Amino acid sequence: MTNRLTLDGEIAPAESVPADLALRDTRVPATLDQLAAQKEHALEILEARITVLETSRRRAIRMTHPPDWNLYKDREGVVIAYLSDGGCERVRDILGVEVYDVSAPEKMANGDGSFMYLQRANGRSKLTTQVVEAMEGGRSSTEDFCRDAKGAQLELLVRKATRANLDGNIARELMGLRNVPLTELQEAWQGTSKDWNQCRKARGFGSAEERLGATREGVPDVPPPTCPVCKTPDGKLPLPLEYRGAKGTRGAFYGCRFYAKHPQQKVFVDAADWVAKQRASAVKTFESENAQLDAEIAAREGQS
Amino acid sequence: MNDTTGLTPYDLARAVEQNWGAWLERDRRVATPHPQVWASAYRECERRMVLELTVPDQQLPFPVQALARFRRGNDRERDLLVDMARIGRDADPTFVVHSQQERFELKGRTGGVVITGKVDARLRVGNMKTGAPLEVKAWSQNIVDRIDTFDDVYENMWTRSGAHQLLAYLYGANEPFGFLLLDRSGIPKLVVVELNDTNHERMEAFLARAERVVAAAASGTLPDYIDDPAECKRCAFYGTACNPPIASVGQDVLVDPELEADLERWWATRDAGRAWRDLDEGLKKRLRGVESAVAGHFAIAGRWGTYKRLELPPDIKKQYTIADPKGRFTLEIERL
Numbered sequence: 206m207t208n209r210l211t212l213d214g215e216i217a218p219a220e221s222v223p224a225d226l227a228l229r230d231t232r233v234p235a236t237l238d239q240l241a242a243q244k245e246h247a248l249e250i251l252e253a254r255i256t257v258l259e260t261s262r263r264r265a266i267r268m269t270h271p272p273d274w275n276l277y278k279d280r281e282g283v284v285i286a287y288l289s290d291g292g293c294e295r296v297r298d299i300l301g302v303e304v305y306d307v308s309a310p311e312k313m314a315n316g317d318g319s320f321m322y323l324q325r326a327n328g329r330s331k332l333t334t335q336v337v338e339a340m341e342g343g344r345s346s347t348e349d350f351c352r353d354a355k356g357a358q359l360e361l362l363v364r365k366a367t368r369a370n371l372d373g374n375i376a377r378e379l380m381g382l383r384n385v386p387l388t389e390l391q392e393a394w395q396g397t398s399k400d401w402n403q404c405r406k407a408r409g410f411g412s413a414e415e416r417l418g419a420t421r422e423g424v425p426d427v428p429p430p431t432c433p434v435c436k437t438p439d440g441k442l443p444l445p446l447e448y449r450g451a452k453g454t455r456g457a458f459y460g461c462r463f464y465a466k467h468p469q470q471k472v473f474v475d476a477a478d479w480v481a482k483q484r485a486s487a488v489k490t491f492e493s494e495n496a497q498l499d500a501e502i503a504a505r506e507g508q509s
Numbered sequence: 510m511n512d513t514t515g516l517t518p519y520d521l522a523r524a525v526e527q528n529w530g531a532w533l534e535r536d537r538r539v540a541t542p543h544p545q546v547w548a549s550a551y552r553e554c555e556r557r558m559v560l561e562l563t564v565p566d567q568q569l570p571f572p573v574q575a576l577a578r579f580r581r582g583n584d585r586e587r588d589l590l591v592d593m594a595r596i597g598r599d600a601d602p603t604f605v606v607h608s609q610q611e612r613f614e615l616k617g618r619t620g621g622v623v624i625t626g627k628v629d630a631r632l633r634v635g636n637m638k639t640g641a642p643l644e645v646k647a648w649s650q651n652i653v654d655r656i657d658t659f660d661d662v663y664e665n666m667w668t669r670s671g672a673h674q675l676l677a678y679l680y681g682a683n684e685p686f687g688f689l690l691l692d693r694s695g696i697p698k699l700v701v702v703e704l705n706d707t708n709h710e711r712m713e714a715f716l717a718r719a720e721r722v723v724a725a726a727a728s729g730t731l732p733d734y735i736d737d738p739a740e741c742k743r744c745a746f747y748g749t750a751c752n753p754p755i756a757s758v759g760q761d762v763l764v765d766p767e768l769e770a771d772l773e774r775w776w777a778t779r780d781a782g783r784a785w786r787d788l789d790e791g792l793k794k795r796l797r798g799v800e801s802a803v804a805g806h807f808a809i810a811g812r813w814g815t816y817k818r819l820e821l822p823p824d825i826k827k828q829y830t831i832a833d834p835k836g837r838f839t840l841e842i843e844r845l
Contacts, residue, residue: 226765226766229762229764230764232759232762260845264845267845294742297738297757298757298758298759299760300757300759301757301760303755303756303757304755306754307753308752309752310748310752331757332760332762358569361567361568361569362569364748364749365747366748367748368747368748369748372755393845
């Protein structure tokens with residue numbers, strides 16, 4: 206392990222670094238006693254260590270790409286992101302993730318001819334000195350990536366994916382990239398062209414087609430109204446209302462998915478009214494834009 | 510089966526593509542264990558080389574798209590050699606392509622064969638007594654564009670094994686030079702390969718490595734894991750027959766508060782600094798040649814001076830150009 210201190214552009218050897226500076230390095234384990242011995246510097250050292258960890262985490266997320274993440278939405282509308290095995294590989298160097306004591310992959314047969322492989326290993330982070338033990342990785346021959354494979358190829362494919370999953374699980378655990386709030390992704394990607402909308406949308410984002418951008422059958426193609434109460438997790442935008450189709454004598458309407466959270470304030474928008482208003486305003490906008498354009502063209506041609 | 514009624518043109522195109530893939534699949538060769546290292550199988554990891562000898566079937570088979578590329582490579586090799594033979598007849602000096610697919614073997618210090626291979630052809634130009642070995646490669650256009658010398662072939666991790674292939678032949682046949690014929694859109698590129706001291710050393714290292722690999726394969730042992738996660742990531746045995754520990758490099762943590770303060774100051778003044786630099790460049794461009802002038806509150810004075818520059822013909826310039834892998838250092842600083 207190297208503890209470095211730059212002095213006039215030089216890299217100083219570890220032993221010449223004063224203790225209060227050396228302890229700022231998260232790669233140096235620090236006990237409470239050691240910190241207490243630093244007296245008035247203790248808090249500063251702690252803050253410096255936290256900053257290093259926060260910056261490293263943000264740097265790791267910034268290095269990933271939207272397709273590296275799977276987004277999951279719970280019933281409350283909270284979106285969390287999960288870094289894929291491929292994404293973990295990309296950022297492993299930031300936290301200096303090590304995988305060691307890797308077991309041989311273990312094959313487990315299911316009764317129906319399918320099988321899965323399981324593999325274990327320990328891991329540690331050079332940056333945080335954190336260690337995880339007996340972590341498992343596993344993949345099954347019934348998963349989507351095996352769809353066209355058979356025989357020896359299937360066997361090799363599952364085994365290879367098992368190791369990738371093991372490496373990924375260790376990296377995710379050590380880097381805390383299993384449940385990342387969406388807002389953290391957005392903040393880390395600020396100033397880049399990376400957009401969370403390009404992440405893979407998984408459970409909670411509707412059917413397979415809807416996740417790819419399609420709308421539900423029967424849902425009007427106008428923008429939905431928004432809830433005056435509920436906001437997105439970052440508190441910046443109002444949440445859209447959901448369309449509910451007509452049922453029996455009840456007409457179609459837009460309602461809040463989280464209506465139970467604000468029972469005092471019922472949010473109900475008649476779908477037919479809303480759609481008619483939206484279409485009318487769209488026509489009006491279109492007509493006024495057209496009129497403006499006509500006026501501009503006429504002005505340029507000297508006809509007005 | 511031949512009834513295509515109701516199929517759209519897109520369905521027909523898809524059907525043809527699928528059959529093409531199936532046809533390539535039927536020609537797929539299954540890798541079988543072999544006792545010697547192939548001349549084209551130089552690897553950075555000795556363990557991988559042993560596994561290629563003993564359990565080559567533990568690598569994921571190439572996808573059908575790769576099979577198509579291999580086929581295209583073989584077709585190009587044949588076509589280029591035919592063209593070359595034709596061109597050589599009327600050329601000045603004339604040249605002849607001969608001894609195609611000649612097999613060769615290299616023995617180790619213990620006397621046993623450790624490297625085997627084939628050379629695509631030999632090229633005899635003018636009154637040369639024997640032909641110089643010629644290896645044809647149909648690599649990706651992006652790779653070929655970056656190749657000018659044999660060192661370029663050697664330095665690229667994707668082409669290094671191909672570099673060893675021809676070196677092995679030169680070494681075995683004790684030939685002073687050979688050629689790499691690189692396919693590309695346009696006239697193919699012919700790269701000269703000389704068996705100079707450097708290449709001789711490279712080849713001896715390959716031979717010694719091959720000897721160790723053959724011995725390990727024969728004794729049923731495996732060399733240590735390579736300490737290079739990037740190499741493991743590229744390896745076809747990773748996760749199938751080889752499960753090495755992985756040690757990522759990890760980043761440094763610089764713990765100098767003064768450095769942090771300087772970085773903060775650098776960040777805070779960055780935009781102002783950039784704006785000043787742009788203005789400075791713009792002004793110097795606009796005012797070039799103005800020897801004496803005033804503009805508002807500003808007095809402007811300029812003077813011409815002698816500027817010495819060295820203009821060399823491209824071939825001489827290239828001769829004296831060296832590539833220093835650590836000659837340039839690019840720094841990116843970002844506040845997160």
